[in-house]
Amino acid sequence: MADHGDLAGEHGMLNKGQPYQSSAGIPFLISYPNKVKKGKVVNTPYTTIDFFPSILNLTGIEYRSNDLDGIDFSQVVLKKRYGGIQTATNETQVRFMRSGMWISAMTSDLKLVISKGDVPWLFDMTLDRFELYNFFGHEDYSDRKDMLLDKLYEELVEKNLMTDDMAKHFIYWNEPPICMDSNDIFTLNEEIVGLCEDIDDTIAIDVCEDDLIKAHCPVTCGTCSMDSEGQMMHPHILLSCDELQDNCRNANVMWPL
Secondary structure, eight states, X not given: OOOOOOOTTGGXXXXXXXXXXXXXXXXXXXOOTTTSOTTOOOOSOOOGGGHHHHHHHHTTOOOOGGGOOSOOOHHHHHOSSOSSOOOTTOSOOOEEEEOSSEEEEEOSSEEEEEETTSOOEEEETTTOTTOOOOOTTOGGGHHHHHHHHHHHHHHHHHHTOOOHHHHTSOEEXXXXXXXXXXXXXXXXXXXXXXXXXXXXXXXXXXXXXXXXHHHHOTTTTTOOOOOOOSOEESSSOEXXXXXXXXXXXXXXXXXXX
């Protein structure tokens, strides 16, 4: 088993700790000539707590399954067919990851990421292996997206996975906000360069008089006046904008209300 990768500039980031596959994905190789077919590939996502019961079963060591939290994937490894989602029950296996800034639910080909201060992301790791495109709002993914959202919410509530850092903020859940500042750098008259968060800090607020800046930073410039659809999570409860009216003075409410 290898360690996590380093992003090394990929997605404009360094180090690791991000939900991207190049950061969170860990290769796991097994050599067991007497039992495991050469060249076998399993694409189903597993986590470190699954290795212990799986290796025990592969080596014939008995254990009490009720004492371990991990999933035994030994029978999946021993099957002779290649690739795809492979589970003993033939159901889609959903696994979860989390960090201080994000939480994720994933199958062998889809990854849902909910994070603090950004819209929900849905990656199709088969069509887009570099994880550059967001399929969250694509109608072809609607049913599977909802399935991942439901599974992730159940896991969050059951195992209290929301970190203290994330619980302090309202988190976009099942719909992207109608209005949101761009995370990209803007340039005005080839002299003023910065981010939306720099406005009224290191960049004068009057840049918002420019139509391009208004469109780039609608929340910061105050040109967004529409409530967002869908719900937000804080800390474990899903609420709509109507239900959040009493929180309008809370600085952590990031949707315009």
